[in-house]
Amino acid sequence: MYDVIVVGARISGSATAMLLARAGYRVLLLDRAKFPGGKGAATNLVHPPGILRLKRWGLLDEVAATGCPPIHSYGLQSGPVQLMAKLPAVEGVAEAYSPERRKLDEILLEAAVKAGAELRERVALRELLTDAQGTVIGVRAETEDRTPVVEHARLVVGADGSNSTVARLVGAEKYDSHPVLNKSHWSYWADLPHDGKVRTYRHRHQHAFTWPTHDGLTIVGLALPVGDFKASADQERDATVISAFEEVDPEFAARLRETRRTDTWMTGAVPNFLRQCHGPGWALTGDAGYTRDPITAAGITDSLRGAELLVEAVAPALAGDRDLAPALADYARCRDALVSGHFQYTRDHATIADYNREELEFIRAMARSPHHGSGMVGMFATIVPPAEFYSPANIHALFDHIPPGSEPGWKIRMVRWLVRGAPRHLPPATRLADRLIAANLGSMGTFLLGSPVARAA
Numbered sequence: 118m119y120d121v122i123v124v125g126a127r128i129s130g131s132a133t134a135m136l137l138a139r140a141g142y143r144v145l146l147l148d149r150a151k152f153p154g155g156k157g158a159a160t161n162l163v164h165p166p167g168i169l170r171l172k173r174w175g176l177l178d179e180v181a182a183t184g185c186p187p188i189h190s191y192g193l194q195s196g197p198v199q200l201m202a203k204l205p206a207v208e209g210v211a212e213a214y215s216p217e218r219r220k221l222d223e224i225l226l227e228a229a230v231k232a233g234a235e236l237r238e239r240v241a242l243r244e245l246l247t248d249a250q251g252t253v254i255g256v257r258a259e260t261e262d263r264t265p266v267v268e269h270a271r272l273v274v275g276a277d278g279s280n281s282t283v284a285r286l287v288g289a290e291k292y293d294s295h296p297v298l299n300k301s302h303w304s305y306w307a308d309l310p311h312d313g314k315v316r317t318y319r320h321r322h323q324h325a326f327t328w329p330t331h332d333g334l335t336i337v338g339l340a341l342p343v344g345d346f347k348a349s350a351d352q353e354r355d356a357t358v359i360s361a362f363e364e365v366d367p368e369f370a371a372r373l374r375e376t377r378r379t380d381t382w383m384t385g386a387v388p389n390f391l392r393q394c395h396g397p398g399w400a401l402t403g404d405a406g407y408t409r410d411p412i413t414a415a416g417i418t419d420s421l422r423g424a425e426l427l428v429e430a431v432a433p434a435l436a437g438d439r440d441l442a443p444a445l446a447d448y449a450r451c452r453d454a455l456v457s458g459h460f461q462y463t464r465d466h467a468t469i470a471d472y473n474r475e476e477l478e479f480i481r482a483m484a485r486s487p488h489h490g491s492g493m494v495g496m497f498a499t500i501v502p503p504a505e506f507y508s509p510a511n512i513h514a515l516f517d518h519i520p521p522g523s524e525p526g527w528k529i530r531m532v533r534w535l536v537r538g539a540p541r542h543l544p545p546a547t548r549l550a551d552r553l554i555a556a557n558l559g560s561m562g563t564f565l566l567g568s569p570v571a572r573a574a
């Protein structure tokens with residue numbers, strides 16, 4: 118009898134098993150794969166909140182030692198408008214890293230095993246065992262040669278990815294579910310200079326991105342709305358990606374032409390959903406409970422935070438200090454509160470809609486204001502909640518960084534009058550200003566207007 122059986126031994130499963138084993142619980146960690154596994158569908162970026170967890174767990178030095186440089190700044194460019202800002206610190210950590218995915222998986226898995234979790238590879242979950250009340254009490258699994266494995270536990274955790282078997286077996290419902298919004302292709306490039314920056318570009322419904330990763334390599338990729346994406350051979354993709362960079366950063370495109378791609382092109386696309394993440398005797402964590410578009414590169418960070426959240430919630434119940442059911446309900450509430458704002462932001466970003474003139478003016482102002490620039494990239498990096506960034510006070514302060522005169526266009530000038538008060542001593546009309554600003558912010562406008570969605574974040 119185990120305290121917890123964790124199904125899935127990659128980011129979220131290994132982190133969960135490690136934390137539970139370190140807290141002294143008896144943990145079985147099983148995965149149908151054999152490790153070290155493949156490189157997986159990921160562009161590897163881990164934002165500061167994820168790095169903070171790795172540091173807290175004593176694993177950051179090991180991750181950094183795999184040969185991935187720290188990243189201090191993120192940028193966004195659209196046409197002539199360029200924003201590059203330092204990441205805000207979260208509990209003293211203001212760096213991101215993009216470690217080789219296989220190595221990150223290995224470090225977490227080794228930490229779980231070292232902490233005492235029992236690992237069984239090449240074992241696939243087939244059924245869940247339940248008692249007469251329907252509470253999950255264990256698993257029925259199978260080895261590769263079809264040998265049955267039956268084990269019991271007080272809690273079964275599904276950390277088995279977006280197509281979670283645990284979720285299917287318990288009938289966990291999806292909610293806030295949205296289809297695939299874009300598809301991306303990316304690869305690794307050698308001999309590009311490293312300057313510790315994530316660069317993203319939005320132009321003509323294309324989202325190009327690049328950042329330093331492991332072993333002196335650079336990730337280079339392009340995301341396109343689903344309808345614009347065409348499957349193509351590697352050489353053709355080189356041409357598509359380089360010509361997308363040509364339009365937004367000709368200097369970088371020239372460097373791509375002079376240097377070399379070291380891997381094949383990889384393609385990825387995922388739908389967006391939250392899943393009911395607990396029930397009697399079971400819980401879901403990582404992508405099994407929450408899958409989002411990769412455009413904000415937040416899945417690993419969310420998985421590390423989710424593992425911590427789950428273990429903090431269930432540990433007192435496993436210790437006998439409270440019942441498991443309310444502990445799991447707390448976990449679900451905290452998970453939704455933590456992710457729902459960024460989930461909405463990610464979906465908004467994932468449509469790859471071009472910015473209108475007013476949005477570009479706002480981004481230009483953010484580039485002039487270190488506070489707002491850092492807030493904007495902090496929002497991308499899951500540090501600053503969208504409800505905070507798009508609060509009326511923060512957005513009104515942005516008008517201090519829009520120069521007076523006719524340059525910003527009449528709409529922005531009019532809204533500035535409404536925010537600050539017009540000439541001839543007319544008083545400010547901030548509520549009207551907020552409505553006009555929100556109309557230009559797409560779904561992010563709901564945060565400014567303080568809609569129920571915004572408050573839930």
Ligand SMILES: Cc1cc2nc3c(=O)[nH]c(=O)nc-3n(C[C@H](O)[C@H](O)[C@H](O)COP(=O)(O)OP(=O)(O)OC[C@H]3O[C@@H](n4cnc5c(N)ncnc54)[C@H](O)[C@@H]3O)c2cc1C
Pocket residue numbers: 124125126127128129130147148149150158159160161162163240241242243276277278279281282301384385386387402403404405411414415416417418419420
């Ligand atoms: C194109 C793309 C790019 C991305 N880029 C980034 C990025 O730059 N940064 C970032 O943070 N995130 C990124 N992500 C998201 C990130 O990869 C995921 O959020 C993360 O892998 C989730 O980890 P997980 O441990 O929850 O699930 P997974 O990594 O999916 O692991 C699930 C594990 O469960 C096992 N399993 C499944 N079913 C069973 C079963 N029945 N029995 C036993 N074992 C089972 C699997 O073998 C697997 O090992 C990207 C995703 C995509 C698609």
